[in-house]
Amino acid sequence: MLVCNCVWCILFYYRAGGIIPPVAGRLHKENIERVVQEAVEKSGVPLQELTAIATTVKPGLAFSLEVGLTYSLNLVQEYKRPFIPIHHMEAHALTVRMLHSVEFPFLVLLVSGGHCLLAVARGVSDFLLLGQSLDEAPGDTLDKVARRLSLKNHPDCSTMSGGEAIEHLSKSGDRLNITLKIPMSQRPDCNFSFSGLRNQVNQIIIKKESDEGLQEGQILACASDIAAAVQYTVAMHIAKRTQRAILFCKQEGLLPQTNAALVISGGVASNQYIRKVLQIVTEANGFSMHCPPPELCTDNGIMIAWNGIERLQAGIGVLHNPKTIHYEPKAPLGKDFSEQVKNAALKVPSLKLKIK
Secondary structure, eight states, X not given: OOEEOOOOOOOOBOTTOSBOHHHHHXXXXXXXXXXXXXXXXXXXXXXXXXXXXXXXXXXXXXXXXXXXXXXXXXXXXXXXXXXXXXXXXXXXXXXXXGTSOOOSSEEEEEESSSOEEEEEEEETTEEEEEEEBSSOOHHHHHHHHHHHTTGGGSTTTTTSOHHHHHHHHHTTOOGGGSOOOOTTTTOOSSOBOOHHHHHHHHHHHHHHHHHHTOOBTBOOTTHHHHHHHHHHHHHHHHHHHHHHHHHHHHHHTOSOSSSOEEEEESGGGGOHHHHXXXXXXXXXXXXXXXXXXXXXXXXXXXXXXXXXXXXXXXXXXXXSOGGGOOOOSSOOOSEEXXXXXXXXXXXXXXXXXXXX
16 A cells, blocks of 8 residues: 655744745745655555555645645545545644554643643544643743753754753753743643743743853863753643643543553653653552654654555545645644633642663
């Protein structure tokens, strides 16, 4: 069974920082033909032999989604193949099933630069959304903190992304030297918020720069301590919401009593410290934990192809006349169950960490 494994979800970062949507869209348009041809040549499977074409249509950058969808629909028309529209977050959630025998239902945590959510995956396209970020995503926060710390100017971090730089510096830092409040500690739900944490950090950086007589762009002596504190606080916030989700699922019988699983995916799932913290949570609650390898945690075409295969096999969302399909920059994942989680008002026991 063959499915086109090209995803038009490439994110273009610049040294000045961040994604520039119009530029990303233009670069998609300029490179899409070449990327498809390279993928076809490497696969050894000509386009006319494809079983179906699967493409991300939601959520994401409008400029980029439009380019990918338009190109894909032209292929569909030319080769008379069925089209499978893919939800970006659904693809992240299901990638692990390509590598491990993880049966439905399972709990999934998706953490990236653009998203943060907890959901119960009950089937290929059947999700209960337990909580999501109310403002910015954890990867975005880590990137912005790294940018404010000017880690691109740090000799050890000049070639790293923001999140990678934070993780790297944290290894030599002492989080206890910087005091940060864990977000939303008093709210009994599974939603996330990271913008307030970033504001805390910005104020600390401003004070430290003043204390050390530095200008913005220069590296603070305590940069590694700040990185360690930020990483710890992000990890604890994610862990506490995940722990509440596990307790809620147990109370409501949403997951199997034995062999229950937590799947973690998205770019931030590549952070080994955060993985270790979540491993402690899962082991304490009798869950197994599954993560795709780092190269499949970040946005990639393979996850879109696999989602297409799962949908094709299940006969879900396979379109033979996709003329009315459109891209959706914003699109929820599944049925919103967050209010039920909030009303349950479950208390989360303290989490004791024995990792640096």
